[in-house]
Amino acid sequence: xxxRVPLVEKITKANDRLADTNxxxxxxxRLASLNLMSSPGAGKTTLVEQTVAGLASSLRLGxxxxxxVTSLDAERAAAAGAKSVQINTGGSCHxxxxxxxxxxxxxxxxELDLVIVxxxxxxxxxxxxxxxxxxxxxxxxxxxxDDKPFKYPTMYRGVDVMVINxxxxxxxxxxxxxxxxxxxxxxxxxxxxxxxxxxxxxGVAAWLDWVREQxxxxxxxx
Amino acid sequence: xxxRVPLVEKITKANDRLADTNxxxxxxxRLASLNLMSSPGAGKTTLVEQTVAGLASSLRLGxxxxxxVTSLDAERAAAAGAKSVQINTGGSCHxxxxxxxxxxxxxxxxELDLVIVxxxxxxxxxxxxxxxxxxxxxxxxxxxxDDKPFKYPTMYRGVDVMVINxxxxxxxxxxxxxxxxxxxxxxxxxxxxxxxxxxxxxGVAAWLDWVREQxxxxxxxx
Numbered sequence: 432x433x434x435r436v437p438l439v440e441k442i443t444k445a446n447d448r449l450a451d452t453n454x455x456x457x458x459x460x461r462l463a464s465l466n467l468m469s470s471p472g473a474g475k476t477t478l479v480e481q482t483v484a485g486l487a488s489s490l491r492l493g494x495x496x497x498x499x500v501t502s503l504d505a506e507r508a509a510a511a512g513a514k515s516v517q518i519n520t521g522g523s524c525h526x527x528x529x530x531x532x533x534x535x536x537x538x539x540x541x542e543l544d545l546v547i548v549x550x551x552x553x554x555x556x557x558x559x560x561x562x563x564x565x566x567x568x569x570x571x572x573x574x575x576x577d578d579k580p581f582k583y584p585t586m587y588r589g590v591d592v593m594v595i596n597x598x599x600x601x602x603x604x605x606x607x608x609x610x611x612x613x614x615x616x617x618x619x620x621x622x623x624x625x626x627x628x629x630x631x632x633x634g635v636a637a638w639l640d641w642v643r644e645q646x647x648x649x650x651x652x653x
Numbered sequence: 654x655x656x657r658v659p660l661v662e663k664i665t666k667a668n669d670r671l672a673d674t675n676x677x678x679x680x681x682x683r684l685a686s687l688n689l690m691s692s693p694g695a696g697k698t699t700l701v702e703q704t705v706a707g708l709a710s711s712l713r714l715g716x717x718x719x720x721x722v723t724s725l726d727a728e729r730a731a732a733a734g735a736k737s738v739q740i741n742t743g744g745s746c747h748x749x750x751x752x753x754x755x756x757x758x759x760x761x762x763x764e765l766d767l768v769i770v771x772x773x774x775x776x777x778x779x780x781x782x783x784x785x786x787x788x789x790x791x792x793x794x795x796x797x798x799d800d801k802p803f804k805y806p807t808m809y810r811g812v813d814v815m816v817i818n819x820x821x822x823x824x825x826x827x828x829x830x831x832x833x834x835x836x837x838x839x840x841x842x843x844x845x846x847x848x849x850x851x852x853x854x855x856g857v858a859a860w861l862d863w864v865r866e867q868x869x870x871x872x873x874x875x
Contacts, residue, residue: 438660471692471776471805472797498804499777522807524746524777552804553775554693555721555746574796574819575694582720582774583693585744597796603825605852630827 442527446560449528453563456535457546463649464546465642466562468586469570470579471552474596476504477629478570478638479549480511485639487512490544490646495534497526497551504549513547514538525556528563544646554583558590566645572597577607580614588618592625594638599628664749668782671750675785678757679768685871686768687864688784690808691792692801693774696818698726699851700792700860701771702733707861709734712766712868717756719748719773726771735769736760747778750785766868776805780812788867794819799829802836810840814847816860821850 457464467475476496483492494508494515505517516534518526531548538546548564550557569590571579574597580587587593593615601608615622625641627634679686689697698718705714716730716737727739738756740748753770760768770786772779791812793801796819802809809815815837823830837844847863849856 470694470774470797471801472794500806501803503800503803522777522781524775551777552692553746553777555744555773555775556778559744572694572796574794574822575692578725579693581723581725584722600796600822600825603822 443559446528449532450561450563453528453532453535456532456540457563457565460540460543461650462540462543462546463642463645464548464564464566465645466548466550466564466567467570468550468554468557468567468590469552470554470572470575473552473570473572473575474629475549475552475570476507478594478596478627479504479508479513479547481629481632481635482547482639482642483508483511483513485635486545486642490643491542493538493540493543493546495531495538495546495548497530497549499523499551514543520551524551524553525560526550526562527560531562531564544650545642554579554586558586565649566591568592568594570594570596571611573600573606574604576605577611578614580611580618584618587615590619590622592623592641593619594625594627596627596629598626598633599631665781668750671754672783672785675750675754675757676787678754678762679785679787682762682765683872684762684765684768685864685867686770686786686788687867688770688772688786688789689792690772690776690779690789690812691774692776692794692797695774695792695794695797696851697771697774697792698729700816700818700849701726701730701735701769703851703854703857704769704861704864705730705733705735707857708767708864712865713764715760715762715765715768717753717760717768717770719752719771721745721773736765742773746773746775747782748772748784749782753784753786766872767864776801776808780808787871788813790814790816792816792818793833795822795828796826798827799833800836802833802840806840809837812841812844814845814863815841816847816849818849818851820848820855821853
């Protein structure tokens with residue numbers, strides 16, 4: 432995102448309208464949906480893999496992967512057992528609602544229970560673009576350091592759920608969990624938080640329970 | 654950076670002119686200059702601290718810190734012994750040449766040997782904005798994963814030097830160094846590379862030697 436100029440305001444407004452269209456489409460199919468955001472390399476794709484592997488026996492999953500180039504992540508999601516679509520953004524540093532709308536059109540929405548969108552790795556611009564998904568999830572990771580809520584407040588303020596990933600690295604890095612969480616709390620009080628290591632599997636079960644609950648709520652299951 | 658539209662082209666051209674102005678200003682003072690870029694949390698600020706601590710007894714250093722908000726990084730650079738200026742970009746996800754020009758105006762350039770610019774943590778947009786600095790340095794970090802050159806090719810292609818940081822974490826993460834380096838080589842053959850752990854100090858001495866060499870070259874020392 433460049434500095435706020437009239438064109439950028441127009442782009443944001445146009446995006447919001449397309450996000451509303453996506454929201455209505457997903458609601459019409461009673462589809463739960465997540466938008467995963469993070470720095471590059473915080474573990475979004477590994478979280479997608481863990482989620483698909485953990486739920487594919489009971490739920491039907493669609494994955495929209497956003498990257499500048501390559502289809503590496505869509506291939507990983509498909510290998511784990513999801514229907515997947517890759518968006519290549521070219522030079523763009525975030526997904527927008529139009530790109531996601533195009534991708535949703537390529538998924539068999541009537542045959543799915545959950546759509547996971549994996550955004551481009553970036554802690555700034557993705558926070559400014561509503562995609563129409565039900566839940567914004569930030570994947571923070573321990574080796575990034577405990578100062579990130581203070582330095583990227585827009586992202587930390589705007590999310591519904593936070594995953595603190597790579598907790599297996601806590602003994603090997605300088606990371607004060609209390610300092611980190613106090614920074615998060617100041618921006619986003621009481622945000623639902625999962626401590627996790629996608630690599631070792633620690634904490635993944637609680638996340639899967641929460642994702643199942645989102646699907647049941649969206650479907651109106653008892 | 655949003656999709657390429659005429660306004661974005663205009664912004665890039667205006668930026669290039671301001672970058673030329675910065676380049677001339679730095680050359681006029683025979684000042685070496687580095688632009689450090691990376692993902693959030695790859696270790697740019699710790700590299701600045703190590704560089705200032707290692708060189709401040711023999712060289713006079715200025716640091717320009719770029720962040721969305723806060724002056725945390727400028728305080729760290731100043732505590733390490735540099736003259737420092739903080740740029741707060743607000744919503745912007747990268748530094749541009751105009752911001753850096755303003756910051757250079759706040760530094761006593763005639764009394765410095767080296768200026769280090771620390772960009773905003775982002776692997777995409779900073780690569781598109783020439784700042785007028787002599788050398789673009791990418792700080793990659795091991796926990797980000799070995800697929801990053803493949804996914805963020807513009808950044809990896811455009812840099813003059815690469816630091817591979819956090820090598821102390823290699824035993825604790827999944828990172829195939831050969832795969833990573835083959836991806837880098839395909840984009841940026843023979844790029845000068847430093848293996849480093851800013852946390853343990855491993856590899857820092859070779860980096861400091863290289864930085865000293867840049868200063869001597871710029872000054873025309875024998």
